Amino acid sequence: MRYLIFIGLTAAAGLAQAADLNAAVDLAKASGCYSCHANAEKVVGPAFSAIADKYKDEKDAAASLAQSIQNGSKGKWGRIPMPAHPSLSAADLKTLSAWVLTVKP
Ligand code: HEC
Numbered sequence: 001m002r003y004l005i006f007i008g009l010t011a012a013a014g015l016a017q018a019a020d021l022n023a024a025v026d027l028a029k030a031s032g033c034y035s036c037h038a039n040a041e042k043v044v045g046p047a048f049s050a051i052a053d054k055y056k057d058e059k060d061a062a063a064s065l066a067q068s069i070q071n072g073s074k075g076k077w078g079r080i081p082m083p084a085h086p087s088l089s090a091a092d093l094k095t096l097s098a099w100v101l102t103v104k105p
Contacts, residue, residue, distance in 0.1 A: 024099035027092060031085065040105040046077045048103035055101060065097035 028034060036044035055061035070093055074081035088096070 020095075021099060021102065024095050027095055028099070031088065031092070031096070033096070036082070039103050044080060045082055047105065048100050049105035052101050052103050061101055062094070062097045065100055066093040069093055069096055 028037075037046070037048055039048050041047050042050070051065070055065065058064070068076075068082065069085055070088060072082050072084035085093075
């Protein structure tokens with residue numbers, strides 16, 4: 001019985017996480033991120049999966065990516081800069097930066 005409850009809880013947590021990821025993708029689409037980025041290949045900006053890979057061992061990656069998204073970024077990936085996104089809320093920045101770090105090619 002305890003085992004079944006455990007499976008139930010794990011499944012629910014997995015579903016909640018999947019829902020969060022879908023919400024993050026929708027937010028990225030609605031925020032125009034996909035006009036310059038794709039998951040697996042470079043467009044104007046680097047692939048989201050390449051960003052996830054580059055920062056996978058950095059403890060504060062999510063916070064620093066949130067800064068990059070909010071204030072813009074230049075010189076980390078090439079010569080093309082990313083413009084600032086001043087209208088994103090703190091919560092949205094947190095969602096987007098945490099999600100980018102999960103993108104697989
Ligand atoms: C106008 C094109 C453009 C748009 C729109 C854009 N990006 Fe970028 N993004 C870039 C470019 C170019 C870079 C590389 C900047 C550099 O070399 O530092 C980049 C870099 C990044 C990075 C890596 C920053 C770092 O510190 O290494 C993240 C994360 C990112 N973008 C997320 C997003 C998200 C999320 C959105 C939507 C809110 C978005 N981008 C919208 C062009 C864009």
